[in-house]
Amino acid sequence: MTMPAIPSSAVSPSFHTVATVVAAGDPRRCGARGSVIELRDSEVDYSTAPAHLCFWVPLSGGITVSPRKGQAYGVAGERLTISPPGSVWRGAWRGRMSTMMLEIHPAVLDELAPGRVVYPNRGELLIAEDATLRHSILALQHSLALSTPDDGLFAGHIARAVAWHYLRRYCSTRVADDDRRKLTPAQLKRALELIDARLADKLALDELAELLDLSVATFCRRFKHSVGLPPYQYVLRTRIERAKAQLARHERSLSEIAQALGFYDQSQFSNAFRRIVGISPREYRRRLQS
Template sequence: MGLQVMPSENPLVLDQEDKVLQIFPRPPILTSFQAGWDGVVMGYMCQPPYEVPEMFSPRWHSIAIFTHGNYAIHANRKLDGRFHRDAVVGGDIVIVPANVSTQVSWEAEGDFILIALEKSTFASAVDENSEEVVIIPQFATPDPLVFQIGLALQKILASDQKNRLYAETMANTLSVHLLQYYSARKPTLREYAGGLSKRKLQQVVDYINDDLDRDLGLAELAAVVQMSPHYFCHLFKKSTGLTPHQYVIRCRVERAKALILEGKLAIADIAYKVGFANQSHLNRHFKRLLGVTPKQLLQK
């Protein structure tokens, strides 16, 4: 007999990041709490059989992404007043919109990723009003794209690299996907034939080059040209052939190359100066883009 979901008269209100830690018996393996990501919070954890209390969040839409493999873990779930017994396998997701209560118990140990998207950031991905967006709750359902986004975010958290722009780009892709496939009213995504105007592209390029040493964010770059993150990414790639994250990495490598050839700074110092998390982070991207390591460049 599995754990049974018990009703609660006073649901737990998840309005602060650290409250998530109070729900589960074990601490998370990874979290983004210290990563500085804007509008998205992520945790990766492995939990034993357990029952969490009834809860809801006024701030976040949450997505659970199950990564335990192809075997089923049975869970008794209450979601938006409906009860369901899920047989959850790896690759399944559960969507709990903001202000929707949920409660769950599960019968075997398993690992999963939790992603929480801030309501306002989520809606602004495609210039939607956050109060008009209605996300439909989902019991366990497979979604390969959301699964891959979760794994990508888990990987960059584990790598301990400066990764805010990449993480926020992934979160934006996730937001647009959820709006397209799990909302009551599908957003109208405009199509553009061209890219950014020369003036706007130059504004963004100048901003990036002036702040290469910082962990730049997607919404921050989109705000330079007063666009939603989704349209900014679309037009920027049309103009440059690269995503904003790829472009920033390329700029950092080119700046590092110039500083290495000047010969005034140690390679480790150059890595930090151009915005890489460490020298190995610089070495990896340097070799990938230029075909040689920084030391090999000096030996030429």
Template sequence: MLLDPIQHAELVTGCRQSALINLWSTAGLAVAISEVTGPHLYDFGRLPVATVAITLYGVRRHVLIEEGRVRRDAPVHYGRFRIGQPGCNVVVDAVPEAAAGKLVLLYLGEALLNDAGAAQGATRRVELADLAWDTEDSFLASTANRLVEASDSRRPLSGLLAEQLAYTVGLHLTERYAASPPTRPRPEPCLDGRMRDRVIDLIQSDPSAPIRIPHLADVAGLSPSAFIRAFKRATGLTPHRFVIEQRLQAARRLLAESERPIADIALSSGFSSQSHFGAAFRAAVGVSPARYRRLRRG
């Protein structure tokens, strides 16, 4: 793809885009979030890749034009989505019901879709079905809302969480909306005890080290998409949640046993900032790091 997905979204919407997730060169996913403030004409041109558009607002009138012909002229309900096909010339004329809303665009690379498809038994290139706003999908709607919340809070997602989201979205889309589902589903990927222990040892050896899904998957001998599923089946946690738990355990030990400043403990435990650490700690433990330290010391 010659055009960067974020640049493409800016050309389409006419406004600067959030770079909340841009894993185009690695995982094959980019996410653009636009503020919708009134009627707008979106000229997507020829879609460079499979593109999922999710409307987080009601649309009173939505005209979808493909290859110069009106395909659909009808309202769109909050949270509905569309899967645009690569190479299709798309123009959208939208009149929202509310004064403002959010449009979330997911750009999906071929490598991501094929990786996710292979984890489910596909043996050839994966293409998504051509859907236009008439399907409900609570996972896509909740994911879009979570991305908007993160964007509004100006707290970027960690690399590990962004990668996990990318592969999870790929798995969901290929599982539910593949144009040609595998005729013989592949058995669920398995992370045997030895491989599970190798991955866990790697994470526990240095909780503060930057951790990436492809690296963990390589250690386990699986593709990234297959690894995410296998890891959760083996441990009951997603890779991101497991890493956070390990970092919190390391932080609890340091709070109880050392005099190091809390800001230093936050960074050495792998958290991006003291505020990020404090929020994660309170959510898991129920008290602030400072109060936990005082309680442990009587």
């Protein structure tokens, strides 16, 4: 039996052999969706036609994939699977695997590479061992595990970095890498004011881009050229600077500061603070006292 084509996503949680464990992001808003997917032993053929560029990175276990045409192949460990938009795959798999899936909206590809993109492997599934793609996507998986409040910004940034690398390394196209323009002073002021006002909230990239009437990709490029950091890194560092000021006043506990600045918990706040400042927030406060 052949399952019906899946119109908007590479997998569906309604299928008994596929289950979505956790997911975040909206391809229409931030350009990407990250999901942890459990693939279970399949007794039926599947037919998929994903609308998005999709990457699967194995987390544990492994499967043997059997396409309708061609030889069977294994997916596990360092091997990741890539399917371009519009690719059609038919076949089945054996085994069980937990995998991180990243879906990238076609609009992101259009923004990064105007014009026709020629995908590798005749537009069919591609199996690759690529450390850059793997570690970038696993960073998003780590973010999902923490349920970070800025996952929309982070997912959008990761999606564009992954898409950029994929287009340059595997595809034949002219990548739009010559735009070095910055935001105007007025645009930058409006963006920074919104970030400052929403520092403790989930702020999606599309909200910032729409504020300035720019595409998300254009906003990300020009914002980075303007301040030297991608949006999500700027937000994180701004939170840490705000935390320094609150630590100096000794009015709030570490957990209260973490909550007020939008961190998931005190542990996530402490880890981020130590990574950027070099010492823990507790030690930072102690040094201020001495």
